[in-house]
Amino acid sequence: MSAPESRPAPEPRSPLAGHLKPGRHGAAGSRPLVLREVPATIVELAARRGRAAELAAAVRGALALDLPPPGRGAAAAGATALWIQPDTWLVVAPRGTEGALAAHLKGVAGAAGSVVDQSHGKTLLHLAGADARAALGKGCRIDLDPAAFGPGRAAVTQMAQVGCVLYQHDDVPSFSLIVPSSYAIPFFDWLCHSAAEFGYEVP
């Protein structure tokens, strides 16, 4: 039997390709929300039992990225790490060469951590604007009031019945939302309906 033909891994395809309608939608207003899909590489990084500190030190050394504590995210120059469960994080970076970030992290983590590339399975959306909290609040059960949830906070929750990783970047406020790619279309449609009363723009 001959060796299987070596092929490059396929590039992730956007589940929203052909579904996004660029332009201004919903109510007219002076401060529309901005809603877009962000092509991203998303890698799950989990510490092996009892080796979280070792993994954190390795990631800090290689990526200048501090793996954040529960309920928080941490941004570095090239990547953002989001806490998703004890000793487990999502590392999110701009879309690059297929598999490169996962391979790099595997090299960094060594035997201290497990690495799974989730780029195909998860879709990153970005919502920004003064009314973003109100738009998300219609389907989100966690308290997004600035007193309870602010920049740097991350949460794994359900939004509009879809499992979602939420991260707040800044005081605009702008949010990253990571949802399973197979739910990206209904989730995006819900987000559009939710944002319609404020007006929104898809770049």
Next chain:
Amino acid sequence: MHLITCPWCGPRDEAEFAYRGDATVARPAADAGIDAFYDYVYTRANPRGWHTEWWHHAAGCHQFVKVVRHTLTHAIAATGKPTDTLPVPAE
């Protein structure tokens, strides 16, 4: 709406959790015999009052959370990690 405080995630809606039963039963030794295992698997007290139970944060951090809940009022007295020993109110 019920708020359950996950030790990792903070207060979350009960819809994010799955009830996973009585947290007070202890697994018998392997050689304890069929009756001990029957009790371990099936026999429950069904108390009217405070009850220590497992809730799985299925739509969040996927961890098991120990919860002391009043079965009549649904009040929650304490929540903690699986290894925590939680105080149970007298009444």
